[in-house]
Amino acid sequence: MTAQCAxxxxxxxxxxxxxxxxxxxxILDAFELLLINDGERAATLDAVAANAQVSKGGLLYHxxxxxxxxxxxxxxxxxxxxxxxxxxxxAPEGVVEYFIRTSIASTDTAQSALERAIVACAxxxxxxxxxxxxxxxxxxxxxxxTITDAGTDPVAARIVALVGDGLYFNSSMGLTDxxxxxxxxxxxxxxxxxxxxxx
Amino acid sequence: MTAQCAxxxxxxxxxxxxxxxxxxxxILDAFELLLINDGERAATLDAVAANAQVSKGGLLYHxxxxxxxxxxxxxxxxxxxxxxxxxxxxAPEGVVEYFIRTSIASTDTAQSALERAIVACAxxxxxxxxxxxxxxxxxxxxxxxTITDAGTDPVAARIVALVGDGLYFNSSMGLTDxxxxxxxxxxxxxxxxxxxxxx
DNA sequence: GTCTATACGAAGATAGAC
DNA sequence: GTCTATCTTCGTATAGAC
Numbered sequence: 001m002t003a004q005c006a007x008x009x010x011x012x013x014x015x016x017x018x019x020x021x022x023x024x025x026x027i028l029d030a031f032e033l034l035l036i037n038d039g040e041r042a043a044t045l046d047a048v049a050a051n052a053q054v055s056k057g058g059l060l061y062h063x064x065x066x067x068x069x070x071x072x073x074x075x076x077x078x079x080x081x082x083x084x085x086x087x088x089x090x091a092p093e094g095v096v097e098y099f100i101r102t103s104i105a106s107t108d109t110a111q112s113a114l115e116r117a118i119v120a121c122a123x124x125x126x127x128x129x130x131x132x133x134x135x136x137x138x139x140x141x142x143x144x145x146t147i148t149d150a151g152t153d154p155v156a157a158r159i160v161a162l163v164g165d166g167l168y169f170n171s172s173m174g175l176t177d178x179x180x181x182x183x184x185x186x187x188x189x190x191x192x193x194x195x196x197x198x199x
Numbered sequence: 200m201t202a203q204c205a206x207x208x209x210x211x212x213x214x215x216x217x218x219x220x221x222x223x224x225x226i227l228d229a230f231e232l233l234l235i236n237d238g239e240r241a242a243t244l245d246a247v248a249a250n251a252q253v254s255k256g257g258l259l260y261h262x263x264x265x266x267x268x269x270x271x272x273x274x275x276x277x278x279x280x281x282x283x284x285x286x287x288x289x290a291p292e293g294v295v296e297y298f299i300r301t302s303i304a305s306t307d308t309a310q311s312a313l314e315r316a317i318v319a320c321a322x323x324x325x326x327x328x329x330x331x332x333x334x335x336x337x338x339x340x341x342x343x344x345t346i347t348d349a350g351t352d353p354v355a356a357r358i359v360a361l362v363g364d365g366l367y368f369n370s371s372m373g374l375t376d377x378x379x380x381x382x383x384x385x386x387x388x389x390x391x392x393x394x395x396x397x398x
Numbered sequence: 399g400t401c402t403a404t405a406c407g408a409a410g411a412t413a414g415a416c
Numbered sequence: 417g418t419c420t421a422t423c424t425t426c427g428t429a430t431a432g433a434c
Contacts, residue, residue, distance in 0.1 A: 023399080039326030040240055044427055056428090058400045066428070123325050125372045127238030133373045155390045158383075159362060166361030169368035173324045174332045184357075191354045195394045222417080243409060255411090257418045265410070 024062045027052040028076065031069055035120040036172075040127060070124060074135050077121050080114040081139050085146055095150040096160055096196055099143065100189050101180045103167035119172045140165070153199040160192060223261045226251040227275065230268055234319040235371075239326060244268075269323060273334050276320050279313040280338050284345055294349040295359055295395055298342065299388050300379045302366035318371045339364070352398040359391060 021029070030051035034043040045066060049059040063069040084102070087110075091098035106112045118139070124132045140161065147157040170176045178185060218225060229250035233242040244265060248258040262268040283301070286309075290297035305311045317338070323331045339360065346356040369375045377384060 037327075040238065041326050045429085046427070054399095055401050057402070057430095060429070061399060061401095064429095122368075122372065126322050126325065127240050128236075136372065155386050158387060159358075159390060159394075162362045162365030163358060165365030165368045166363070169321075169364045169371075172368075173321065173335065187354050188357060191358060191398070195358075198397070199390070244411085245409070253417095254419050256413095256420070259411070260417060263411090 023052070023054060023058070027054065027059055027062055028069070028072055031073060032116050032120040035123040036116060040123050043123075070129065070132065073117065073120060073124075074132060077114075077117040077135055077139070080110075080117050081142065083110070084114050085142055088143075088146055089150075094193070095147055096152065096193055097189050099147060099160060099164055100167075100192055101185065103164040104171055104176060104178050104180055104185070106180050115171075118168065122168065122172045152196055156196045156199045160196065163188075163192060222251070222253060222257070226253065226258055226261055227268070227271055230272060231315050231319040234322040235315060239322050242322075269328065269331065272316065272319060272323075273331060276313075276316040276334055276338070279309075279316050280341065282309070283313050284341055287342075287345055288349075293392070294346055295351065295392055296388050298346060298359060298363055299366075299391055300384065302363040303370055303375060303377050303379055303384070305379050314370075317367065321367065321371045351395055355395045355398045359395065362387075362391060 027048060031043060031048045034047055034051060038047075045056055045059060048069070049056045052059065063072065088095055088098050088102075093101075102111050102115075104115075106115060118136075121132055121136060125136050143164070144157060144161050147160055148154055152160065167176070167178075218228075220228070226247060230242060230247045233246055233250060237246075244255055244258060247268070248255045251258065262271065287294055287297050287301075292300075301310050301314075303314075305314060317335075320331055320335060324335050342363070343356060343360050346359055347353055351359065366375070366377075370377075
């Protein structure tokens with residue numbers, strides 16, 4: 001195992017994925033963005049291909065079917081969650097603050113890649129994609145465990161987790177103007193931490 | 200205005216809407232249930248018609264287009280929210296407890312009708328239905344105002360609202376086995392109330 | 399690896415019979 | 417009010433050229 005895995009310009013599908021990233025990644029990014037911005041219904045193979053700047057045939061060379069596209073997105077989510085939990089465990093500001101702040105749109109590259117994957121998968125989860133739901137449930141379980149492992153009271157941990165879900169719910173459904181470093185976020189974080197400390 | 204408005208067997212589309220309710224309501228119920236259980240993609244006119252036990256032509260007599268169907272669902276939501284806020288304001292257990300407990304699947308008829316409408320609309324809101332998003336945002340604003348009007352500290356109110364959103368997020372996305380009177384709900388309510396009281 | 403062309407079914411909507 | 421065609425467009429997927 002050498003130390004490559006260079007990741008290209010990964011995580012920055014800034015301009016509708018007109019990036020120089022390899023086709024496969026560009027397609028996955030386009031799929032993600034379509035799900036986030038326009039919902040499952042709009043994320044058709046045609047639309048994905050157009051946004052990734054390949055033909056439908058080109059897309060289907062990389063992902064043999066729509067199902068394959070979904071599975072790859074799920075795989076991306078799982079990888080990002082694993083990495084995130086490690087950062088969370090190591091966070092100097094503490095697990096709770098890290099969790100709350102990263103529950104809304106971030107400008108940090110690694111973090112926002114995760115958020116995009118989550119919101120995109122949440123869109124798919126509303127349909128009857130059992131495996132997508134399972135992945136999200138498993139992610140939530142991991143978060144909850146990480147919070148309680150850090151010594152947080154179980155009920156408080158549950159509330160923290162729900163606040164995070166609430167933030168995702170809002171961001172998966174249109175504009176939460178909020179940024180992770182806004183004043184209202186600071187107040188929210190302070191209040192939650194105060195609550196957790198008192199239990 | 201006489202005191203009819205009998206509502207038929209409204210609010211109980213228990214068995215896939217095989218009810219005796221008038222066709223229009225049966226169709227709307229079927230649309231709602233399809234959105235909830237199988238997502239936006241599955242809620243096609245064909246599927247709605249089949250579940251409401253009318254033909255597609257019959258459906259389109261009552262609702263001239265899919266858009267009309269959506270608008271009627273939105274109207275139903277707005278009506279139910281208005282009624283709910285009145286109940287919330289008058290709730291003997293207090294605004295906060297009422298809000299938290301009614302944020303998950305209820306067996307109460309009036310309450311569950313609202314929940315169904317919300318979850319169904321949340322599914323639609325992921326697409327680019329601007330008006331659906333607006334309706335949900337307005338509903339959230341009303342709730343938040345009701346909580347703060349009851350004397351709750353603004354930051355605490357925001358946390359309460361987020362916990363509610365989190366509960367909806369989970370229930371809009373698959374099984375939260377939770378019931379409004381389970382032990383874990385009692386603990387959750389107690390903890391939230393304790394937090395609110397201390398601010 | 400990427401494209402064009404095409405098959406085929408599904409989804410929304412219309413027309414008109416009963 | 418409700419039904420059965422029928423039309424059209426869209427979405428997924430395949431075949432085969434470059």
